[in-house]
Amino acid sequence: MNTESLPDIHGNFGLYGGMHVPEPLVTPLTELAEQYAIVRKDPTFQAELDDLLANYAGRPTPLYFAERLTQSLGGAKIYLKREDLLHAGAHKINNALGQVLLARRMGKTRVIAETGAGQHGVATATVAARFGLECIIYMGAVDMKRQALNVARMRFLGATVVAVHAGQATLKDAVDEAIMAFVGDHKNTHYVLGSALGPHPYPMIVRDFQRVIGVEARRQILEREGRLPDLLVACIGGGSNAIGLFHAFLGDTTVRTCGVEGGGEGIKTGKHAARFQTGRLGVLHGTKTFILSDEEGNILPTHSISAGMDYAGIGPEHAYLRDTGRGTFDYATDDEALNAFLTLSKLEGIIPALESSHAVAHAIKVAPKMRKDEIVIVNLSGRGDKDVSQVADRILQNC
Numbered sequence: 001m002n003t004e005s006l007p008d009i010h011g012n013f014g015l016y017g018g019m020h021v022p023e024p025l026v027t028p029l030t031e032l033a034e035q036y037a038i039v040r041k042d043p044t045f046q047a048e049l050d051d052l053l054a055n056y057a058g059r060p061t062p063l064y065f066a067e068r069l070t071q072s073l074g075g076a077k078i079y080l081k082r083e084d085l086l087h088a089g090a091h092k093i094n095n096a097l098g099q100v101l102l103a104r105r106m107g108k109t110r111v112i113a114e115t116g117a118g119q120h121g122v123a124t125a126t127v128a129a130r131f132g133l134e135c136i137i138y139m140g141a142v143d144m145k146r147q148a149l150n151v152a153r154m155r156f157l158g159a160t161v162v163a164v165h166a167g168q169a170t171l172k173d174a175v176d177e178a179i180m181a182f183v184g185d186h187k188n189t190h191y192v193l194g195s196a197l198g199p200h201p202y203p204m205i206v207r208d209f210q211r212v213i214g215v216e217a218r219r220q221i222l223e224r225e226g227r228l229p230d231l232l233v234a235c236i237g238g239g240s241n242a243i244g245l246f247h248a249f250l251g252d253t254t255v256r257t258c259g260v261e262g263g264g265e266g267i268k269t270g271k272h273a274a275r276f277q278t279g280r281l282g283v284l285h286g287t288k289t290f291i292l293s294d295e296e297g298n299i300l301p302t303h304s305i306s307a308g309m310d311y312a313g314i315g316p317e318h319a320y321l322r323d324t325g326r327g328t329f330d331y332a333t334d335d336e337a338l339n340a341f342l343t344l345s346k347l348e349g350i351i352p353a354l355e356s357s358h359a360v361a362h363a364i365k366v367a368p369k370m371r372k373d374e375i376v377i378v379n380l381s382g383r384g385d386k387d388v389s390q391v392a393d394r395i396l397q398n399c
């Protein structure tokens with residue numbers, strides 16, 4: 001399978017992906033795809049990005065052997081890819097830096113972005129401040145209440161946060177609003193989409209900017225262990241940190257990958273965000289993929305303990321990896337993620353983001369069944385500072 005050549009020129013990953021958008025979006029997206037094709041081959045762009053990734057964001061991130069977690073599980077060796085140590089606290093800065101540099105190359109003076117939990121909004125506002133670009137962040141009014149700390153951070157960074165009241169006033173509505181704003185002023189504005197989602201060319205652009213995670217991890221594990229890992233594990237909201245870790249290993253057929261979705265309160269309760277468990281094929285925000293929708297195609301409400309996992313669609317490249325059998329997928333429930341959050345904190349002195357805790361939960365499940373000479377790499381996509389008060393509330397409730 002030649003995964004390097006995907007998507008095709010129409011943005012398709014097999015049956016999935018593409019550019020399923022209304023007419024007014026076709027021109028700006030086509031322009032973006034054309035400009036990106038030029039930039040992608042330009043060594044000066046890559047050099048500028050590499051410099052910022054190293055000196056501003058803090059790359060390469062360590063690949064850390066989680067010795068006490070490994071011992072306590074008694075199976076495979078577990079390594080953590082420490083994206084949580086990046087500037088602004090998560091992998092999202094990799095994509096924000098790439099796309100803001102791209103926006104500058106295209107002569108744009110303004111960037112806009114959607115945000116759910118606020119992490120992508122913070123990453124975009126951070127990089128916009130670094131380059132003196134005007135920055136508008138669209139955020140559901142409900143999310144703004146739930147994530148007041150990130151709203152304050154974005155404002156300190158000089159961004160304007162626009163409350164979206166339409167629909168459920170959460171992430172999906174914020175994306176709708178950002179797309180409309182992009183159509184309204186695409187001459188001056190670049191839309192920094194935050195995950196490996198949306199219409200072509202976004203799933204490809206975001207993947208390419210996150211690919212550095214796996215490129216580094218592959219080199220680091222070869223240096224450390226002299227061989228490739230047996231399993232890669234990453235959580236999947238939209239799919240950017242997961243494809244970022246997996247992509248550089250896709251040609252290595254002995255390396256299995258597992259993407260972990262938000263299982264919420266359990267699949268049977270219907271309160272979850274596991275698109276591959278009960279989702280249907282459909283189109284959401286311009287891409288064809290698995291979506292949590294009813295028989296008429298209406299988007300269903302999703303639930304996850306972790307705001308970053310709470311989206312009704314999954315990145316199209318993951319749907320493709322699943323079809324071809326190259327990728328496997330599972331889910332972790334809210335309780336399993338919470339348990340992993342506390343376990344990693346106590347055993348390794350690392351408080352992970354609740355999103356990343358889903359990946360850790362999967363490792364806790366599978367590592368004991370693996371041999372001691374096998375190797376698992378878990379992507380620690382972000383740190384847990386943002387989740388501290390939520391977890392504290394929940395633990396007190398359960399006492």
Ligand SMILES: *Cc1c(COP(=O)(O)O)cnc(C)c1O
Nearest residue numbers: 195237238239240241308355382
């Ligand atoms: C946003 C976020 C995610 C989910 O997004 P993906 O695009 O699936 O990576 C995961 N972890 C953290 C820490 C996040 O902030």
